[in-house]
Amino acid sequence: MSTQGVKPNTKFKLYGMQRVTTEELQILILLYQPLIGPVATSFYLTLNTLATRGQGEEYAHHFLLQMLNISMDDLIEFRHKLEAVGLIQVYCHKGDGTLAYSVRKPMQAKEFFNDGIINVFLNLKVGHPEYQQLKRLFAEEVPEIEGENISKPFNEVFDTTILMRSSAMLQASPLPTNQTDKKGVTLELSFDKELLFSLLHQFGMDETMVSQKLLDQINRIAFLYKLDEHELARLIFDALDTDGFVNLELFRKQAKQYFQFLNKGKPVEVVEVPQVNPENLSHTPEQEQLSKEKQLLLVLSQHPLEFLRFKQHQKEPVPADRQLVEWLVVDQQMAAGVVNVLIDYVLNISDGRLPKQLVEKIAGEWQRKEIDTTEKAIAQVKATLKAKHKRELEKTVPAANKVYAKPTRVVRKEQVPDWLKEQGATQEDKKSLSDDDLQKIERMKELQNQLLNKKG
The missing domain is CATH 1.10.8 (Helicase, Ruva Protein; domain 3)
Known part of the structure; x- marks a missing residue:
């Protein structure tokens, strides 16, 4: 049974009875709470209290929903946060789907600030000045002892060369530990x-x-x-x-x-x-389209080099492509999503290649158009492809079906008698005249010639 399919009537048991000390409660509130939030902190304290009062007791998740006054989706979200910071571990019984929550103690302050992951996230979450202030609250003051430290170091008391005689001696076994007792983030x-x-x-x-x-x-x-x-x-x-x-x-x-x-x-x-609950996935066409768009944005939000590996079936990009991607990210300061859309577009129109000149040309165009988000980049690509499709469609239209406007010519007209204007009749006009009309025109031409000859 997937833990994503947890229902309000799903049963669970609690293990790991841990009485929280005052010091641990302070660590939980001041160090963990900024990362997981107050509701998740309350969730942890509720689980820990139930485990302390009745270990092995079976509950339904509906009990937690009533205690915390939250929805099932919220409960899953807050539980994932507790799992991520190492405060609980969740096990699922394959038979009946019953869950088991193993409640674990918070790390000690020294372990927390030396973890290397969770302390860095706390610093980013609350800000460096506040982080330093929290650190000072848990700093252990070591009393200064006057005088010179004259204690002997290890290698002055023991002969280390003896230890090196057998390599087997170097494989000193530590104390056996339970994997579930390991503290810190995993x-x-x-x-x-x-x-x-x-x-x-x-x-x-x-x-x-x-x-x-x-x-x-x-x-x-x-x-x-x-x-x-x-x-x-x-x-x-x-x-x-x-x-x-x-x-x-x-x-x-x-x-x-x-x-x-x-x-x-x-x-x-x-x-x-973002955590996706399969039980709540939509099935209407509009919601499915929205879900696909969210998934697309999630794919496009990854690091450009990771996206390039994804497009190349997890193969390592060649140095030239890596340098081109670094140029887009570092020199041009383009957002990761915008770079990924650009890469995907160029790969599709260039038969899987990344021509440097084409990438630089498109990057310059997008910079001028202030395309600085993934959504804007996707809209730009759609507009470009639509315009290209329209141009190709126009090329396929037969020339005979196109209507062109005839250019207008300015012709100088001479002042002639009205009857002479009939000489300018076109061949098309002549075709529309009767035989009698054509004979009259011919007689007029002859009369005109006779008059001109007499004047000459």
Whole structure:
């Protein structure tokens, strides 16, 4: 059963009885609430209280709707937020579709501010001055001790060369942990690990140099700054220290600088991915068309390089195409959706190619027309295709069916007698005259010639 198809009568159970301490409540309100909102915070406290009072008790979702005074769609949305920040985990029984909510404690303040993802989103959400103020509220003051620290370091007390005799000794097993006890936000791998290791191998690096902890940090940075495997490999190689190890702080710094360079100093933005409930999908033609347009806008809103990979069946763009896309985004500062519409249009009219001159020409035209949104770009393409279709249609119309206006000629007219005007009759006019009329005209011509000869 998909969790999207949850109904008010769907049953659920609660696990993980966790009594929230005063410190944890303060962390929840001051650090989590700006990210998930007050209703989701209340949702979490309600689940936690129910789990504390009666663990293993079975409830219906209708109970939560009444307690929180919200709709089913809102409940699903707020639940997803709690899942994303790691406050609950949801399990679905394959047999009867019963859900199980595992309620988890908030991270400690130190863990929260060192997470690398959730703290960054909090900074973006509330603003840097307010973030620093929140950080000061949870800063632990370490008392200053007078005097010189004369404590012995590890390598002055133990002989580390003995530890290196057997590589098996280096594989020290940590304490067994339950996966559900892991705190912090969970991220799916946002890049192809095999491709990354292959690229690192080209730089002379071995995959054993990348520990799981380092890989987790790389994944977080790749997610934040939307870095692909080629960009990650280059940044990792540039962050190597003299001993051949990756300097994580240097890697973070360079990744941030690279992102700001591509985006002209613009910061990372916090966006919520729209959640679609299949139960509420419309079936009327108008609503289905609206849904398709929303899906189109969602596809066009991704990073232009990701969109180009999508158009090329996930194949890596060639350097010339990458440079052209970077020129549109960085130098021309065009919005991602506008760039994607331009790319899609040029690929369709150029047989899958991206001619540089054509792309630059269209980009310049759109800049002059102030096309700065995805909707405007789509409307411009539709108008261009409509005009092109009209021109092609006009070419197919037979010339005989076209009506052209005859050009008017200015002819100088001489003053002649009225009867002489009949000489100017056209051949068409003659065809309409009778034989008697034509004979009269001929006699008049003869009379005119006789008069002229006598004068001569």
